[in-house]
Amino acid sequence: MTQPTSSKQKSEPTREALISSALHLFGRQGFDGTSTREISARAGANIAAIAYHFGGKDGLRLACGKAIAAQMTKVLQNGVKTPFASKDQAIRHLENTIEAMARFLLLGARAEDILSFMLREINEDGPVLDGIYQTMIEPKHRELCAAWGGATGTDPESEDTRLAVFSMIGQLLYFRIGKPVILRRMEWETIQRQDADRIVRLLKRNLHAALAAASEE
Amino acid sequence: MTQPTSSKQKSEPTREALISSALHLFGRQGFDGTSTREISARAGANIAAIAYHFGGKDGLRLACGKAIAAQMTKVLQNGVKTPFASKDQAIRHLENTIEAMARFLLLGARAEDILSFMLREINEDGPVLDGIYQTMIEPKHRELCAAWGGATGTDPESEDTRLAVFSMIGQLLYFRIGKPVILRRMEWETIQRQDADRIVRLLKRNLHAALAAASEE
DNA sequence: TCGACACAATCAAACGATTGATTTAATATA
DNA sequence: TATATTAAATCAATCGTTTGATTGTGTCGA
Numbered sequence: 001m002t003q004p005t006s007s008k009q010k011s012e013p014t015r016e017a018l019i020s021s022a023l024h025l026f027g028r029q030g031f032d033g034t035s036t037r038e039i040s041a042r043a044g045a046n047i048a049a050i051a052y053h054f055g056g057k058d059g060l061r062l063a064c065g066k067a068i069a070a071q072m073t074k075v076l077q078n079g080v081k082t083p084f085a086s087k088d089q090a091i092r093h094l095e096n097t098i099e100a101m102a103r104f105l106l107l108g109a110r111a112e113d114i115l116s117f118m119l120r121e122i123n124e125d126g127p128v129l130d131g132i133y134q135t136m137i138e139p140k141h142r143e144l145c146a147a148w149g150g151a152t153g154t155d156p157e158s159e160d161t162r163l164a165v166f167s168m169i170g171q172l173l174y175f176r177i178g179k180p181v182i183l184r185r186m187e188w189e190t191i192q193r194q195d196a197d198r199i200v201r202l203l204k205r206n207l208h209a210a211l212a213a214a215s216e217e
Numbered sequence: 218m219t220q221p222t223s224s225k226q227k228s229e230p231t232r233e234a235l236i237s238s239a240l241h242l243f244g245r246q247g248f249d250g251t252s253t254r255e256i257s258a259r260a261g262a263n264i265a266a267i268a269y270h271f272g273g274k275d276g277l278r279l280a281c282g283k284a285i286a287a288q289m290t291k292v293l294q295n296g297v298k299t300p301f302a303s304k305d306q307a308i309r310h311l312e313n314t315i316e317a318m319a320r321f322l323l324l325g326a327r328a329e330d331i332l333s334f335m336l337r338e339i340n341e342d343g344p345v346l347d348g349i350y351q352t353m354i355e356p357k358h359r360e361l362c363a364a365w366g367g368a369t370g371t372d373p374e375s376e377d378t379r380l381a382v383f384s385m386i387g388q389l390l391y392f393r394i395g396k397p398v399i400l401r402r403m404e405w406e407t408i409q410r411q412d413a414d415r416i417v418r419l420l421k422r423n424l425h426a427a428l429a430a431a432s433e434e
Numbered sequence: 435t436c437g438a439c440a441c442a443a444t445c446a447a448a449c450g451a452t453t454g455a456t457t458t459a460a461t462a463t464a
Numbered sequence: 465t466a467t468a469t470t471a472a473a474t475c476a477a478t479c480g481t482t483t484g485a486t487t488g489t490g491t492c493g494a
Contacts, residue, residue, distance in 0.1 A: 014443080030337075032250035036480060046445050051481060053443095116340065123336060125397040133401055141402055159403065163419050166399055167388040174387025177394060180342040182383055184350055185358055186376065202380050205434075209426035217422075231469080253454060263471055265456080270469095274454065 015053050015063075017043035023064050027116030031061060031124075065121065065128035068114055069135040075104075076136060082146040083156075090150030091211065097144065098172060098203050105176040106196040115176055141165060152215040164214055168207060175199055232270050232280075234260035240281050244333030248278060248341075282338065282345035285331055286352040292321075293353065299363040300373075307367030308428065314361060315389060315420050322393040323413040332393055358382060369432040381431055385424060392416055 021043035025034040036057055040047045054060040084090040104111050121128045142157075144165045149156030175182060179191070188195060238260035242251040253274055257264045271277040301307040321328050338345045361382045366373030392399060396408070405412060 030247050030249055032247055035478075037478090046443095047480085048446090048482080049444070057480065119340060119394075122395060122397055123333065129397060133398060137398055138402060159415065160419070162402060163416060166391065166395070166402070167419060167423055170389075170391025170395065171384040171387040173395070174383065174391055177336075178339060178383070178387065178390070180339055180346060181350060181354055185355060185379060185383070198376065199380060202377070202384060205430050206384055206423070206427050209430035210423050213422050213426035252452080254452090263469095264454085265472090266470070268455065 014043070014045050014049055018045055018050060018053065018060060019063055019067050022060050023067070023117055024113045026061065026064060027113045027120065030120060031057075062128060062131075064117060065131045068118065069132050072114075072136045073139075076140055080143060082143060082150075084147060084150040087151055087153075090147045091208075093147045094144065094151060094168075094207060094211075095204055097147075098168070098207060099200050102172055102175070102200045102203060103196060105173070106191050106199065107193065111176075119177060141169075144169070148211075148214075151211050154214065154217075160214070160217075164210065168210065171206065172203055231260070231262050231266055235262055235267060235270065235277060236280055236284050239277050240284070240334055241330045243278065243281060244330045244337065247337060248274075279345060279348070281334060282348045285335065286349050289331075289353045290356075293357055297360060299360060299367075301364060301367040304368055304370075307364045308425075310364045311361065311368060311385075311424060311428075312421055314364075315385070315424060316417050319389055319392070319417045319420060320413060322390070323408045323416065324410065328393075336394060358386075361386070365428075365431075368428050371431065371434075377431070377434075381427065385427065388423065389420060 018039060022034070022039050025039055025042065036047055036050050039060070040049060043049075050057060050060055054063050080093060084093065105115060118132060121132065141162070145161050146156045148154070148161050148165050148168075149158075152161075154161055183189070183191070186195075235256060239251070239256045242256055242259065253264055253267050256277070257266060260266075267274060267277055271280050297310060301310065322332060335349060338349065358379070362373045362378050365371075365378050365382050365385075366375075369378075371378055400406070400408070403412075
């Protein structure tokens, strides 16, 4: 056994390079579609380094999940206090979250690898998803539910609210998940900044419409 | 060369069994994660049958795509005439489509394999997606855009309309794509009929809200 | 200051197992 | 018999992993 949680020596560069390489390749080609040789070559490391640092290919996969969770919790961290002080503040938080997530998903170059990897792991429904769900998805969803409740005057943890937040996140995520389909249909080659702006505007319009509809019930 | 396009003999049972088996396994484990031995064993056929009937593993993959496209176009076929005669009729068509798709995606047992396979192929963005997109995604999306235009009085093929339809489909699809996540958060074990009803109600509410918001612009 | 040793890290090479594909023979149908 | 299909055996290639040797670095007693 090796692998202390923190860095004792200069093994970090290799570790990080392997994780970065694996994240990229797993996301693009899938776990089974990526060979350990490919990963180590891209990382500029030796094949044996995977077994040495992570115990094997599966260990590297888990490490990728942990790395994502660690990074995203840092990104998603915003000193937000629930419950929200006012209705306007709750709405503004929802708007800001949509905008930030949309830009990250649609324009961020780094997001490509992370998202592809996560989507595969969600579909797989394995131990990697467990970690990602508990450390980032669930806390973030709870936070958004609190905002939704504050914005509509409904119970933040009611089934209806939880589903409504999923529907909001869903239309947002689909613009990234269905990217190949959307690019074809929109006759775009890539998603430019102005395209992302247009999508964000649409999402905000839908948000306000959905909030109004949810408040009336 | 092998590969008879039609059935001269009783080769159909083997063909269909192989496609069904491959669809199931490709969807669950991915293309690279599934071996030809596994496919043929599940189909009750010999390994060589894959090469004989489809030319190889890749050919079987393409055949799966074609089989899906063929089946779905039959399912999605509804003698709908565009442009729609009235605004109400257009709205009703959108409602019916949402309801039918949601029930198929959330409750249909057969949908599981098909959807998982398709999602992987969308992410892969290869030749299989080409076929599926042209024969079912694009025509269906055009039809929904026509309905959306009829319901809001806007241009059916404007960028805004096309994106709005995607956002509608997106929140619908996410309830299937993000199923593992949603089940965790909702503390459900599976999606029951009553759960699907609740989701459909929410989606319809969001639809009307989005239509109203789109009409005002 | 020094050689001797310990230890983490990396390397090239090779391991057995499994992959998709192919070949050859047997079987069923008409 | 002629043809279409299935079955068993085998192929080279690639898979993830393991091996034994080597490197660089820090720690010791003398």
